[in-house]
Amino acid sequence: MKLIYSFMLILCGLALINAQQTFSVEGTVQDFHDKTMLENAVVKIGGFTTKTDKKGKFSFDRIPAGQYILIAKHPDCNDYTENIGVTQDLHLTITLEHHVEDIETVTLHGNHKQSGSVIIRTLDKTDIERNSTENLGNLLSKISGVTALKTGNNIAKPVIHGLYGSRIAILNNGVKMAEQEWGVEHAPNVDVNDFGHIDVIKGASALKYGSDAVGGVVVLEPTVLPKRDTLMGNIKLSGISNGKGGEISANVAKAWKNQWFVKSGGSYKKLGDLYIPHHTLQNSGAEVNSFNFSVGNHGFMQGFDISYSGINQEFGIYKGAHLGSPLDYYKAINFGQPYFLDNFSYDITNPKQEVEHHIAKISAYKRFENFGKISFQYSFQLNRRKEFDIRRGELNELPSMDLRLITHSASLTHLLERANWSIESGLSAGFQDNYPNPATKARRLIPDYYKYDAGAFSVFKYKFNSKLNAEAGARYDFSRYDAYKYYDGKDWNEKFANLFPQFFVMESDSRILTRPILDYHNFSANLGLNYKPNNSFEFKVNLSRADRTPNPAELFADGLHHSAAVVEEGDLSIKKETLYNATLSMIGKFSVLKGLHVEVSPYYIISDSFINQVPTGFESSNRGTFPIWSYQQIKARMFGVDADVELNILDNLKWNTSFSALKGDDLTNKEPLILMMPANLRNSVEFKLNTPKNLYIRVENESVFRQNRYPLRNQSIEFIEDGQVRNEIVDLSTPPSAYTVFNASVGADLFKNLNVNFRINNIFNTEYREYLNRLRYIMPEPGRNFIVTLKYNF
Numbered sequence: 001m002k003l004i005y006s007f008m009l010i011l012c013g014l015a016l017i018n019a020q021q022t023f024s025v026e027g028t029v030q031d032f033h034d035k036t037m038l039e040n041a042v043v044k045i046g047g048f049t050t051k052t053d054k055k056g057k058f059s060f061d062r063i064p065a066g067q068y069i070l071i072a073k074h075p076d077c078n079d080y081t082e083n084i085g086v087t088q089d090l091h092l093t094i095t096l097e098h099h100v101e102d103i104e105t106v107t108l109h110g111n112h113k114q115s116g117s118v119i120i121r122t123l124d125k126t127d128i129e130r131n132s133t134e135n136l137g138n139l140l141s142k143i144s145g146v147t148a149l150k151t152g153n154n155i156a157k158p159v160i161h162g163l164y165g166s167r168i169a170i171l172n173n174g175v176k177m178a179e180q181e182w183g184v185e186h187a188p189n190v191d192v193n194d195f196g197h198i199d200v201i202k203g204a205s206a207l208k209y210g211s212d213a214v215g216g217v218v219v220l221e222p223t224v225l226p227k228r229d230t231l232m233g234n235i236k237l238s239g240i241s242n243g244k245g246g247e248i249s250a251n252v253a254k255a256w257k258n259q260w261f262v263k264s265g266g267s268y269k270k271l272g273d274l275y276i277p278h279h280t281l282q283n284s285g286a287e288v289n290s291f292n293f294s295v296g297n298h299g300f301m302q303g304f305d306i307s308y309s310g311i312n313q314e315f316g317i318y319k320g321a322h323l324g325s326p327l328d329y330y331k332a333i334n335f336g337q338p339y340f341l342d343n344f345s346y347d348i349t350n351p352k353q354e355v356e357h358h359i360a361k362i363s364a365y366k367r368f369e370n371f372g373k374i375s376f377q378y379s380f381q382l383n384r385r386k387e388f389d390i391r392r393g394e395l396n397e398l399p400s401m402d403l404r405l406i407t408h409s410a411s412l413t414h415l416l417e418r419a420n421w422s423i424e425s426g427l428s429a430g431f432q433d434n435y436p437n438p439a440t441k442a443r444r445l446i447p448d449y450y451k452y453d454a455g456a457f458s459v460f461k462y463k464f465n466s467k468l469n470a471e472a473g474a475r476y477d478f479s480r481y482d483a484y485k486y487y488d489g490k491d492w493n494e495k496f497a498n499l500f501p502q503f504f505v506m507e508s509d510s511r512i513l514t515r516p517i518l519d520y521h522n523f524s525a526n527l528g529l530n531y532k533p534n535n536s537f538e539f540k541v542n543l544s545r546a547d548r549t550p551n552p553a554e555l556f557a558d559g560l561h562h563s564a565a566v567v568e569e570g571d572l573s574i575k576k577e578t579l580y581n582a583t584l585s586m587i588g589k590f591s592v593l594k595g596l597h598v599e600v601s602p603y604y605i606i607s608d609s610f611i612n613q614v615p616t617g618f619e620s621s622n623r624g625t626f627p628i629w630s631y632q633q634i635k636a637r638m639f640g641v642d643a644d645v646e647l648n649i650l651d652n653l654k655w656n657t658s659f660s661a662l663k664g665d666d667l668t669n670k671e672p673l674i675l676m677m678p679a680n681l682r683n684s685v686e687f688k689l690n691t692p693k694n695l696y697i698r699v700e701n702e703s704v705f706r707q708n709r710y711p712l713r714n715q716s717i718e719f720i721e722d723g724q725v726r727n728e729i730v731d732l733s734t735p736p737s738a739y740t741v742f743n744a745s746v747g748a749d750l751f752k753n754l755n756v757n758f759r760i761n762n763i764f765n766t767e768y769r770e771y772l773n774r775l776r777y778i779m780p781e782p783g784r785n786f787i788v789t790l791k792y793n794f
Contacts, residue, residue, distance in 0.1 A: 023090065024061055025045060026057070026092070027092030028058070028093055028094070029094045029095075032096060037054075037055050041094075042071075042073045044071040045084070070083070072094045117528025117540045117542045118201055118542070121199070123140070123197075128198065129236075129757070132192060135155075136170075136187075138156050144682075145640070145642035147159045147680070152779070153281075157186065157187055160215045161605065161662065162675075165183075167213070167548065171217060172309070173221065173222055174363065177190075179357055182551035189311050193249040194222060194290070197223070198221070201219065203542055207459060207474070207526055222294075227257065233253060235791070237789070237790045239786075241787070242274055243272050246270065250267075272285045273343075273346075276780045276781070278767075279338070280341065281779055282318070282341065282343055283345075283351070284318045287313075290311040290312070291310050293309075303365055304362070307359075308358070309358070310356070312356045316348040318340070318779055320341075321775050327719040327720075333730050333777045355383070356384045357382070358383075364377075379409045385401070386403075387561075398440055402437035403446060413427075420464075421463065424458070425459075427456050428453070431450070431451070444558075446556055447556050449483035454478045455475060467532050470530070473525065476524075477549070483556060485516065485556055486511045486513055487512045489510045496573070499572075520576050524546040537589075539585070539586055542581075542582070547576050547578050548577040554570055560619075566629045568629055569629070571630075571631050574633050582603065584602055585601040596646070596648075597644075598646075600642075604638075607637075610634050612632050612674070613632075634669065635667040638663065638664040639662075641659075643658065672711055674713065677772065678707040680704045694747070696746065698746070700744070701742050705738050707771045711733065717730050741762050741768065753793045754793075755790070757791070761785040
C-alpha cells in the first residue's frame with residue numbers, strides 16, 4: 001500500500017511539474033515603414049510586462065504555458081494586439097504603425113509634436129462643445145490672428161492674417177469645400193457639432209490642400225472612434241436667449257473590434273429676430289438643420305469609408321440694410337438713424353438667403369511594406385444658393401439670385417516614410433459646373449461657367465538630428481474657366497473689346513454675349529525649418545510663395561449682391577494673384593509657478609498682384625440704394641504679429657492671453673488696405689474643481705482697439721429733400737470706436753452621463769460695432785445673450 005501511495009505521489013508531482021512548465025518569449029518591436037527598431041515600447045503578455053531596449057529587443061524568461069493576449073504599445077503608435085499560445089520558446093517580430101510624421105495630414109492632433117515648421121492652432125472637443133451654438137467664423141475668432149468677416153450677426157466667415165474668402169481652404173472631413181466662398185456674406189456651410197477637433201494652419205505652408213489656400217487652412221475633423229466593440233453618442237439641447245431660440249443635436253456611433261464603424265448625427269437650430277442693446281433687428285432670425293452619416297473600416301494595412309453630410313441654412317437679412325431711397329441711406333450711414341427696429345418675430349421674410357450644401361465622399365487607403373501608403377479620395381458637392389430681395393408683386397416670391405454649383409474632386413496621394421526623411425506626393429483633379437437660374441428674371445451676378453482644375457504636389461521632410469528638422473514643398477496647378485456672360489455694350493466696348501476680341505460671340509440689342517476662356521498656370525513652393533535646441537525653446541521658420549487663380553466674383557461679378565447689400569463689379573482683365581509669405585514662430589516654456597508657455601509669431605506678406613475690393617460709388621434703382629464695390633489689382637504689403645501666453649497659476653487655475661496686430665498697405669494707391677483686422681487683446685481665467693465632477697468657471701475679456709489706419713473711400717450721393725437736389729458725402733470709411741466685451745461660463749457633470757454648461761456673452765450689454773462687419777454702418781453687434789446647454793452622453 002505504501003508503494004502504491006508513493007507511486008501516485010510521483011505521478012502527481014510529474015503532472016504538477018508539467019502543468020507549471022515555463023518558456024522564454026523574446027523578440028523585437030520595429031516600425032512598419034522603415035524597420036527602425038523602437039526603444040521603450042511596452043510589451044505585455046498576460047500579467048507580465050517589459051520594455052524594449054535601444055535595439056528594440058524584449059525578453060521574458062519564464063512564461064507559464066498557456067493562451068495569452070499579447071499587447072505592444074509605443075508613444076504615438078497604434079496599439080498592437082494578438083492572441084498567442086505559449087507551448088514552446090518563442091521569438092516574435094512585432095511591427096507597429098509608427099507613422100505620426102505623415103506630412104501635414106489632417107490628423108495633426110493634440111499638442112502637434114510632429115507638426116514641423118507648420119504653425120497650427122487648435123480648438124479641441126472641449127472648446128467646440130462649450131461654444132457649440134456658435135457658427136464656424138465666430139468660433140475660430142477665439143484663435144489669435146483669426147477673426148471673422150461678417151454680414152450682420154448670423155453670417156461670418158474666417159479671416160486669417162487679413163486674408164479671407166477663396167484664400168482660405170476649409171477641409172470638411174478631408175474634403176476641400178466648394179461653396180461659392182468668393183462671396184463676403186457666404187458663410188461656411190458646416191455644423192460645428194459634427195466635429196471633435198478643429199485645426200487652423202496659418203500661412204501658405206500646407207501645399208497639399210491646393211495653391212488657393214494662400215492665407216491658411218481650416219481643418220475640421222470628426223471624433224476618432226475607439227477600435228473596440230462599443231456604442232456611444234450624445235444628445236445636446238441648448239436654449240438661447242438672444243433670438244429666443246434653441247438648438248438640438250444628436251450623434252450616435254457604433255464601432256467594432258474588427259475596426260468597422262458606422263455613425264450618424266444631426267442638428268436643428270431656430271432663432272427669431274436678434275437683440276441688440278435696447279432693441280431687436282427686424283428680419284434677423286435664422287433656421288439651420290444638418291445631417292451626416294458615414295460607414296467604413298479603418299484598419300492598419302488598409303481601409304475605406306463612405307460618408308455624406310448635408311446642411312440647410314436660412315438667414316434673414318436685416319431690413320435696414322435695404323433702404324429704398326438715397327435720402328434714407330444717407331441718414332442711416334452718416335447719422336446712425338435706425339430703421340426697422342423691434343416688433344420681434346420668428347418669421348424670416350425678404351431680404352433673406354437660403355443655402356443648402358451636400359457632400360458625398362468615398363476614400364480608401366492601402367499600405368505596402370516597402371512602398372508606402374497609397375490613398376484615394378473622390379468627393380461630390382452640390383451647393384444651392386438662393387438670395388431673395390424685396391421685389392414688387394409676383395416677383396417677390398422669386399429669388400433674385402439662384403445659383404447651383406456642382407463640384408467633382410478626386411485625389412491620389414503617396415506617402416513614403418523612412419527613419420530620417422519622408423516624402424508625400426499627390427495628384428488632384430476637379431470639375432465645377434456653375435448654373436445661375438434665369439427664372440429669377442434678374443440680372444445674373446455670376447454667369448454660367450465650367451471650371452477645370454488639375455494639380456500635382458510633393459513635400460519632402462528631413463530630420464537632421466533630434467534638434468533640427470526641415471521641409472520643402474512644391475506644387476503646380478492648372479485652372480481653366482469656360483464661361484458665357486452678357487455685358488452691356490457700352491461697358492464691353494470701353495473696357496474689354498480691345499483686350500479680348502476673341503471672346504466676342506454675338507450682339508443682341510445693347511447686350512454683348514461673350515465666351516471668356518481663361519487659363520491659369522500656378523506655381524507654389526514652401527521651405528520650412530524647425531529648430532528645438534532644448535525642451536524649453538523652439539523656433540519655426542516658414543517661407544512660401546503661392547499663386548492663386550482669381551475667383552468668379554473677381555472676374556465676372558456684375559450687379560446687385562442682394563445678401564451683401566452692395567453692387568459688385570468684377571474685372572475680366574485681373575491676372576492671377578501671387579503672394580510671398582514669411583512666418584516666424586518662437587516658443588518658450590518656463591518654470592514659473594506651475595508652468596508658463598509663451599509663443600510669439602510675427603509674419604510678413606507681400607504681393608505685386610493683390611486682388612482688393614473697395615467702394616467706388618453708389619447705384620440707386622427701384623430696389624433701393626446700394627454702394628458699389630469694385631475689384632482692383634494692386635501692390636500690397638501686410639505684416640503683423642500673434643502672441644499667446646498660458647500661465648498655470650495653480651494646478652486648477654489657468655490664465656490665457658493672446659494679442660494680435662496687423663498693418664496692411666495698398667502700395668499702388670499709397671493708402672492703408674481696407675478691412676484689415678484691428679489690434680485685439682483677449683484674456684481668460686479658468687478655475688477647475690472635481691466637486692462636482694469636471695466643474696469649471698471661466699471669465700473672458702476681449703478688447704478690440706480702434707482701427708486708425710483705413711483708406712478714405714467716402715462716396716457722394718444725390719437725392720431730393722424739400723424739393724431741392726442735394727449732393728452729400730456718405731461716410732463709408734470711418735471705423736467704429738474701440739470696445740471691450742466680457743463673457744463668462746460655468747459647467748459641470750451633474751450626474752454620471754449628464755453635463756450642463758451655462759454661458760453669458762456680452763455680460764454688460766455693451767453696444768459696439770465691429771470694423772469687419774459689412775453692415776456696421778446701420779446696426780451694432782448683438783447684446784447680452786444667455787445660453788444653457790444640457791448634454792447627455794451614452
